[in-house]
Amino acid sequence: MPTTPPQFLLLEGSLRDLREGSVVELRGDEGRHAAKVARIGTGEQVLLTDADGSQVRCQVEATGKEHLQLRLLSDPSEPLRRRPRLALVQALATGGRDEQAVEAATELGVDRVTPWIADRSVSVWKGEKLAKGRAKWRATVHAAVKQCRRPGIPAVDEALTSRALAEEIAARVSDGGVVLVLHEQESARISTVLPQLRERVDAADLPEVTVVVGPEGGITEDELTAFREAGSRSVLLGPEVLRSSTAGPAAIAALSLALGRWD
Numbered sequence: 001m002p003t004t005p006p007q008f009l010l011l012e013g014s015l016r017d018l019r020e021g022s023v024v025e026l027r028g029d030e031g032r033h034a035a036k037v038a039r040i041g042t043g044e045q046v047l048l049t050d051a052d053g054s055q056v057r058c059q060v061e062a063t064g065k066e067h068l069q070l071r072l073l074s075d076p077s078e079p080l081r082r083r084p085r086l087a088l089v090q091a092l093a094t095g096g097r098d099e100q101a102v103e104a105a106t107e108l109g110v111d112r113v114t115p116w117i118a119d120r121s122v123s124v125w126k127g128e129k130l131a132k133g134r135a136k137w138r139a140t141v142h143a144a145v146k147q148c149r150r151p152g153i154p155a156v157d158e159a160l161t162s163r164a165l166a167e168e169i170a171a172r173v174s175d176g177g178v179v180l181v182l183h184e185q186e187s188a189r190i191s192t193v194l195p196q197l198r199e200r201v202d203a204a205d206l207p208e209v210t211v212v213v214g215p216e217g218g219i220t221e222d223e224l225t226a227f228r229e230a231g232s233r234s235v236l237l238g239p240e241v242l243r244s245s246t247a248g249p250a251a252i253a254a255l256s257l258a259l260g261r262w263d
Contacts, residue, residue: 006057007046008149009034009068010142015054015076022072023061024048030142031067040068049145053080053152080151082261084201085208087112087172088248089165091215092121092133097245099140101213104249106144106154109256111208113137114168115159120217125159134158166226169210173231177208181227181234182247183219190235190251194258201259209255213248 010030018024026034026048034040042060048070049055055077058070088105090098092115102113115137117124125133138156145153160168169179178197180190200206212232214223224234237251256262 007038007040008146009046009048010145010153011048011050013050014052015050015056018072018076020072020074024070026068026070034068035063035066049151051153055151084206084259085111086252086255087208087210088252089114089116089210089212090248091116091118091213091244092123092125093215093244094122097243100245101248102137102140103144105252106141107148108249108252109261110154110252112155114157116165117159117161118215119162119220119223121215130159162223166230169227169230169232172208172210177210179210179212179232181212181232182237182251183234184241186234186236188235190237190254193233193235198259211248211251213244216244
């Protein structure tokens with residue numbers, strides 16, 4: 001008879017220094033949800049993962065109103081470090097399409113997500129919305145991680161304006177990364193750059209690939225020029241014009257397959 005898989009829980013800290021028999025307390029939103037909503041009880045076993053991708057099976061030693069006390073049943077696994085890292089810069093969009101993109105990209109293995117307040121973004125984060133919007137994206141990431149039971153928790157960066165994003169692109173390229181801006185009017189398809197990227201992967205010379213997805217209204221010429229001057233490459237993803245909720249995850253899937261992350 002098939003057995004029910006254990007509950008999958010997220011640890012905001014690190015499992016790095018823990019060993020079999022260690023005790024860890026799960027607090028915060030995850031501990032509160034596990035204790036109050038999931039009602040995980042003493043004696044149950046759970047699977048715990050941290051941001052780096054280590055996982056370990058634990059037994060619940062004690063419960064509180066908003067926390068669980070867990071004992072590790074083995075040493076944690078080594079962190080899962082897939083190379084190259086994949087990052088998504090997602091422009092803010094209306095109708096929850098940006099969150100849909102973040103959710104799907106998380107399930108497909110993205111390692112890092114950056115909210116982008118593009119010049120044509122209809123939805124804009126200002127003031128208190130900056131913290132609330134980022135927290136909402138982090139909650140979306142956490143829910144997606146638990147749904148697909150993947151190792152590792154993608155980081156959600158602070159939101160960037162277009163000017164700040166150009167500076168960030170320059171920094172990522174300077175660190176050896178590649179930044180691909182998806183643009184529906186570009187003639188060069190992403191398929192033309194994949195062999196070059198695979199060569200760098202095989203040579204262990206490609207730490208990260210970033211995919212930049214614009215808002216519903218598209219990326220402005222000024223933004224595109226600034227990003228190119230910062231070192232990015234603009235590419236066409238495919239023959240169809242995809243929604244902002246679809247383009248990023250589609251690119252993440254194509255890169256994962258072409259660059260060996262799914263081997």
